[in-house]
Amino acid sequence: MGKKLLLGMLTAGALTAYSQPISVYIEPFFTYINYSNSKIKKDGYSTTLYGFLSLQNGLHVFEGAYAYTHLNYKNNLSNWNENDYTISYTNYQLFPLYFKVGYHYIASPNTDVSKDGNIYFADIGNIKRYAYNYGLFASYSSYRYKVSVKEFRPHVGFYRWLDYYRGFYYSLDATWINISNPQNIGTTKKNYLSIQGGITYFTPKYSIGGSLWLGQRVLMVDNGGFVVYNLKERYKYGINLKGRYYLNRKISVQLQLGLSQYKELETGKDVGVFTSTLSVGYSF
Numbered sequence: 187m188g189k190k191l192l193l194g195m196l197t198a199g200a201l202t203a204y205s206q207p208i209s210v211y212i213e214p215f216f217t218y219i220n221y222s223n224s225k226i227k228k229d230g231y232s233t234t235l236y237g238f239l240s241l242q243n244g245l246h247v248f249e250g251a252y253a254y255t256h257l258n259y260k261n262n263l264s265n266w267n268e269n270d271y272t273i274s275y276t277n278y279q280l281f282p283l284y285f286k287v288g289y290h291y292i293a294s295p296n297t298d299v300s301k302d303g304n305i306y307f308a309d310i311g312n313i314k315r316y317a318y319n320y321g322l323f324a325s326y327s328s329y330r331y332k333v334s335v336k337e338f339r340p341h342v343g344f345y346r347w348l349d350y351y352r353g354f355y356y357s358l359d360a361t362w363i364n365i366s367n368p369q370n371i372g373t374t375k376k377n378y379l380s381i382q383g384g385i386t387y388f389t390p391k392y393s394i395g396g397s398l399w400l401g402q403r404v405l406m407v408d409n410g411g412f413v414v415y416n417l418k419e420r421y422k423y424g425i426n427l428k429g430r431y432y433l434n435r436k437i438s439v440q441l442q443l444g445l446s447q448y449k450e451l452e453t454g455k456d457v458g459v460f461t462s463t464l465s466v467g468y469s470f
Contacts, residue, residue, distance in 0.1 A: 207241070207243060208239070208240065209239075209240040209244070209469065210237070210240075210469065211238050211240075211467065211468070211469045212236070212237040213236050213237070213465050214234065214465060215233065215234040215236065215464070215465040216231070216232075216233050216234075216464050216465070217231060217232040217233075217234075218230075218461065219231060219232065219257070219459065220460045220461075221457055221458070222459075223455055223456065223457050223458060224260075224450055224457040225260065225261075225450065225452065225453045225455065226259060226260060226261075226450060226452055227257060227258070229257075229258050230256050230257035230258055231256055232253060232255040233253065234251055234253040235252050235253075236249070236251040236412070237250055237251070238250070244278060245278050245279050245281075246275070246276075246279075247276040248273075249273070249274045249275075249288070250272065250274075251270070251271075251412050252271055252272075253268075253269070253272075254268070254269055255268040256268075267294060267295060267296070268292060268293070268294040269294065270293070270414070271290070271291045271293070272411060273288060274286055274287065274288030274410070274411060274412075275287055275288070276309075281313070282312050282313045283310075283311070283312055284311060284312075284313060284321075285308070285310045286410070287307070288306075288307050289304075289307075290304075290305035290306075290407070290411055290412070290414055291303070291304060291305075292305075292414065298330075298418070299330050299333050299371055299416075299417075299418060300330070300416035300417065301330055302330070303328065303329050303330075303414070303416055305326070305327045305328075305407055305411065305414055307324065307407060307411035309321055309322070309323045309324075309411075311341075317345055318342070318344040318345070319342070319344075321340075321342075322338065322339070322340050323337075323338070323340075323341060323359075323410070323411075324336075324337065324338050324339070325407040325411060327414070329405070329416075331367070332370060333368075333370050333371060333405075335365050335366075335404075335405045336363070336364045337361065337363050338362050339359050339360065340360055341358070341359035342358050342359070343355060343358070344356055351390050352388065353387075353388060355385070355386045355388060355395070356384070356385050357383065357385075357397070358383050358384075360380070360381045361382070361401070361403065362378070363379075363404060363406065364377055364378075365377075365405065371405075372418060372451050373420070378401070378402040378404050378420075380400060380402060381399065381401055382398065382400075383398060384426075385397075390432070391432055392429065392430060392432065393429065394429040394430075395427075395428055395429075396428070397426045398423070398424070398426075399423060399424045400422075400423050401422075401423075402421065402422065403415065403420070403421040404418065404420050406421070418451055419449065419450065419451065420449050421447070421448040422446075422449070423446060423447055424444065424445070424447075425444065425446070426442065426443070426444045426445075427442065427444075428440060428441065429441055435469075436468060436469050436470060437466070437467070437468050438466070438467045439464075439465070439467075440463075440464070440465045440466075440467065441463070442462070442463040442464075442465075443460075443461070444459075444460070444461040444462075444463075445458065445459070445460055446458070446459045447459070
């Protein structure tokens with residue numbers, strides 16, 4: 187596992203903020219990570235504090251997150267520690283058009299390729315509230331050893347309402363990743379493709395959903411730029427389940443479960459990664 191898991195984290199806060207001049211939202215996350223069939227990694231955890239500030243009834247949205255990740259290694263190998271800092275700005279003044287820009291910095295004492303990594307990302311698209319949305323996410327990551335990564339992800343989502351309060355939200359995206367100097371991360375493959383689909387059932391009181399992706403991913407930038415899988419493993423698939431319960435208009439609780447698999451470079455083994463994430467969101 188290369189990074190913290192902020193599965194399902196909000197990345198377009200203006201769409202969830204209440205209609206008021208200024209809205210603030212915060213959500214702390216705690217994730218437990220467990221590895222199976224790995225000769226290198228044992229388990230770990232991640233803690234994250236995410237928040238957004240929405241101004242002028244959602245026309246301007248500023249997002250930020252700080253995360254700390256700790257991974258326990260086997261065979262007396264040094265453990266992995268990492269700090270991540272992410273900021274972004276989304277503009278909805280030309281609504282239904284929007285654009286988003288952001289920056290993600292990886293600070294770690296480890297000597298892997300991603301030490302002091304810099305990730306720049308952007309997203310542009312169109313939104314019809316409670317009907318559909320589509321756009322294109324792109325990122326550029328600069329790492330050590332002359333390794334850089336370009337990523338492009340077209341994405342689309344749409345709603346199917348059952349009545350005035352309940353319905354389904356469907357999402358689909360495809361990801362292309364291109365790596366410069368792949369030999370410096372132990373491979374000759376430069377291009378990676380994957381496709382992902384998801385479905386969420388929502389009501390005023392709760393939502394429950396899941397997603398599945400298949401293909402290949404390396405050094406992936408995910409969740410709108412807030413999650414970076416910044417180690418060198420080649421991931422093969424991922425399954426995520428999540429549910430959120432709204433205690434009231436201001437407080438919600440979310441549980442997320444994830445299962446993915448990657449090939450361990452050092453041993454050639456297929457390693458399973460199980461994650462469980464608990465978060466509490468509060469708006470004011």
